[in-house]
Amino acid sequence: MWHSTLFWIALQIGLQLLVILLPTRLKTAYVLALVLFNTIWSSQLAFLALLQESIAWPLLRVPVIGDLTLAVDTLSGFFILIINFTTTLAAVYGIGYMADQRIRVNMNLYALSFQSMHLGMLLVCMLHHFFGFLMAWELMSLASFFLVLYDYEKPGILSIAMKYLIQMHLGVLAILVGFLWLYKQTGLFEFVAFQTYFAKNPNLPLFFLFFVGFGIKAGFFPLHTWLPEAHPVAPAQVSAVMSGVMIKLGLYGILRVATYLQQDALYIGIIVIVIGMLTALYGILNALMQHDLKKLLAFSSIENIGIVGIGIGMGLIGMGLKDSTMASLGFIGALMHILNHSMFKPLLFMGAGSVYKASHTRNIELLGGLIHRMPISATLFLVGSIAICGLPPLNGFVSEFLLFQGIFERLNATNVSSEVLLLITLIALTLVGGLSIFTFTKAFGLTFLGVPRSAQATQLTPVSAWMLAPQVGLVIGLVSIILLPDVYFTFFLEIVGNLFVQEGYAAKGKVFFALEGDTYISLVFLCIIVVLFALRSWVVRRFGQRFGSTWGCGYVAGNTRMQYTSNSYAHYFRRLGKGAVSYRETYQPMTSLEIFPKERSLEVEPTDTVETNLIQPSTKKLSWLLQQFAIIQTGRTQSYIMYAFLFILILFLLTFFQFI
């Protein structure tokens, strides 16, 4: 019985459904337990694949659908591990975040969806049969759809969720068409079909189709419009999982297809790198302008996906040019950035969730001064911010460093002037890095520093330990990357070596040396910080401290509104980001006849350019166009009979004139 697949499937389904029977208060704990259960066996498989050899176990012959096989190789193994790490910590967080939810049916929905989302993500990495892959993919999307609409009592969420579902559906359609085309050309319904197809046909068109399909999930520009709307409205741990790992599965899909590429890699790489740059710039410019903390983080995810895209593009260009150093560094940088982002973005989202839970608002303009009342959350958020900006001594620096290293190696090896694209990439990366520092100083500074801007920021409910512990766990994960970069680097080298670049080991020596140097410097940095901190504590104890109110020197009649607002902080960059960011200004202008003007208010809401200028108008037009045909059901019998007559007449004429 233990070997029967059907038994395990039935067990899994039973365990998933069991949560309905539990009392409401225990549901989140059960979710953690089930996630842990699935983590254990999937991580075992992942380690087996990473340390020993890839797995391919036939699972089940399903009628009509096909032969399902469990296939875990190094790439899948890596993704499984980051999925498990983040989701488990998010489940722990969920226990604290959802502790006050009492409505049974809502909690059932949440629990079932969270568990299935985890399972769906794992299965996506483990199934290579197209039908199974699609079903797992849709399971994951559907589950996240229900999680996004968890807070359905709030206005506007239903339409956001629907938009999310539609975009996911379009992605699935693109992938499905790609799969069916592969089936038609090769007769195979598994990922190995790519191998056969790419050997004999141009690679670019089909790769692009899959790039679009998976890119919608990943959040590449301009397919990203669902991301900044769906991530903020979901519960914090769900946003953490979605930003941290689910969008990475879009990247998994792209990487998986890329492992089979045999021609055209150079052109594909150029396209990917350009899209990556656009995504990164668009993401960070929009993030800069937001005043909703979680929306800011969502756009920052888009930026990081762009950076990964740059890495993948570099890797592909390296493959195309047969430059194994650049290729390996590009791919390894991309993979490492995926790992890093899956650590610090959930950390940041959980921090934002703590802020929301405590103050009941996500609006930066109503917050401020939270560091005094929530010191631990503030510190954790700070660590996450430093990491995401790519500043040493934290891990974000390592992955961006690898990308820079890849570009420099290539520029060194050839004539600088002929690699214009790479120079532009360099500039873009630098710009993005700088802008992200700006963004996160805004995010951290306005929220936690200064003085509270509204009553909501003063009346805070305390944050439970269940919500703080996973953040600490993520910090530990971050730090491990600094302390042991070689370990991770070796893993990635193996993945890339197996799947992408056969001679990737050439770069090993240089990079190892540089990484070790980085660790050394980071440790020195940390020591300096610790020493300074110890010094300060000694001085304070010796000489005492004097406390005053924030900005208490100078102007004594200040009020809380005399601080930076979200827009004013980023004001300078409004001009820079003109094309990328749009605004919705709500303001009633004064007419010349108003002698005694009434009170006015100005509301500036940054909106996503692609969404407002491209997607909304076109979908509205299409809907309008379709609805023009809604005149058939006239209510009159005469019309109905006329339709029958016309139907026969038209088909008769078509036949007669031989059109059909």
Added chain:
Amino acid sequence: MDFLELYFIGSVLIALLMYLVKGRKLDYLLFIPFLGLQIYFTYRSWFSMNQVLDEYFSVDALSMIFLILNTVVAVPTVIHAFLSAERKHDSRRAVSIHNAALVLFIVAMTGVLISSHVGLLWAFAEATTLTSAALIYHDRNLVALEATWKYVFVASIGIAFAFLGILFLGIATQDAQSPDLSLVALAKSVNAMESTWLKMSFLFIVAGFSVKIGTVPLFTVEIDAKDAAPSAIGALFSGGLLNVGFVAIFRFYEVFSHTEIHAWMNKVLMITGLTSVFFAAVYLLSVKNFKRMFAYSSLEHAGLVLIAVSAGGVGYFAAIFHLIAHSLIKASLFFQIGQVQQTFRHKNVERTGNYLRINPWGGAALLVGFVGILALPPSGLFISEVLTFKALITGDHWLVMGLLAFLLTFILYGMGSSLLQVLFKPLPAEELTSIERISAWESVPEWILLLGALTLGLYPPPALNNLIQTAVAHLPNVVKL
């Protein structure tokens, strides 16, 4: 065969009894012998598959599939009809007419499925129109009157067209010197018939029976009928009559497919199917009455089935699989939406909301039905839609596939938004407390049907697959799965 006569005569007697008996509960009690008879008939037919029962009747794989499906859907129909009659305190006369008509309606549908003579098939189809008229008129208000009149009138025209199609077929048989309209004889002599007559025959058959299957051009009255009839009857229309209409058209298609008009028939079916999906998309974006919404959804799925048939190859299998999954899911949706209607006392999507909180088990059934009808995995419809796309791509029908994908996205948007509103939109608190709660046990039949549809979507039983393959085995270019 004895059980055949037993079935027909027994059912007519039970119907008569139902009409005469004047107690409401007693009337419904009489359904037990009828359902027993129906199940017995299905059981005996299973063992008589592919044998000739009579000069005019025979049971093959296709009939068997839909016979079982009809029986499966009939049981919860009766249960829900009973529950709603109790709740609305229907008059005894209305109940007796309704029950008698329901029995005869199910018998008429069975008749169409097992007829092996084209004329008899047509006559039973007429009988379904007659009996469904009584069922649509059950509520006896102005809306019902209007819907019934339109349905009767236009369906009669449809039947007349179908008869004209059979007449053309008759002319064609005279060419072939074999004036016999049984399906077996037609299959043998079809190659000797002149294709012009066959084309005209098929055209009128499709136009005429479109009122049963609910596609272009006569779908409009079907929508009205499903709106005005009680929800349980609407379920039987979408889950039973639709399949019967399909079988009627399919019998002709199967016979004609071995001639040179096969490609032409595919084009006709593809045009019909695509226009049906188009109009479904158009209306699903704007319709506010949720019963009409599900009726338009049936229009869409009927169109999809015709497209699958016209695509050929694995499409034949996909079409029948689609019909099975669709019947199960749509029936459960109609049953559930009847409960929604009774909870809120109106049919407008915009004034409902929060159904998941009001009726957790019922709302969850609606949620699963929502996932099912939009063809998202693990719904059985996902498998059939993927197979349909497979068939379309294999046949290089890129334009059709592109249009279909485009229209299906809009349908997802329209229906999805409405269903989300019903389930989740928050209602003001005073409304929430004043709403009548329906017991969760009433949703049990829906869950059973949905479980069936989910099983189809995850692990289609090999027995069923073999049955479907047998049903389509006689068509040209069949792909074995």
Added chain:
Amino acid sequence: MVNLLIIAFAMTLTYSAIANRFSSLIRILAIQGLLIFGVALLELHQINLINLIFILLETLVFKSILVPAILYAVITRNKVSRDCEINKSFFNSIFSVIAIFAFSFVLAYQLHDEHLKIIYFTASVSAIMIGIFLMIFRKTIITHTIGYIILENGIFLFSLALGSDMPMIVNMGILLDLFSTVLILGIFVNRISDVFNNIEVDVLTTLKD
């Protein structure tokens, strides 16, 4: 002789296109019934006697007597005598009828088939199309019903062309007649004319989107 009857049938079709008063239309139906009875009598000589008598009886009784009587009763009960809408111009109606005849002729010639006499085909197809036109372009329920009956007469005529070889088909045609008479006329025209005072079809247009 049969041809003469069929041509007379076609002439009644022409008249029905322009007839305005219900009583004229009903009279046309009765005449059509008689004509079809005559055709049946003359054409169906190869089927057995009992079946033949049944068919003859049905055409005579139903088409010529019963149906017109019921319709007449409905009219007198509701005290309507005229189609209310303006028949836009006689020219248009006559033109359409002639166009339909021409189309049917051309069609019949295109589909030349030795088993089908052209006259039968023309008359039947014209009747069908004129019936449809009556239903599309007129506004009262009674006219709709009459249009449907004309449609049926056309189909029945067509079936008579095959009737000598396949009596089953003619029986089916009769079944169609019975069914439609019982259902449409017997139940609903009565019910609707009870519920609504006028019988304009426009009243029945609430079911739409």
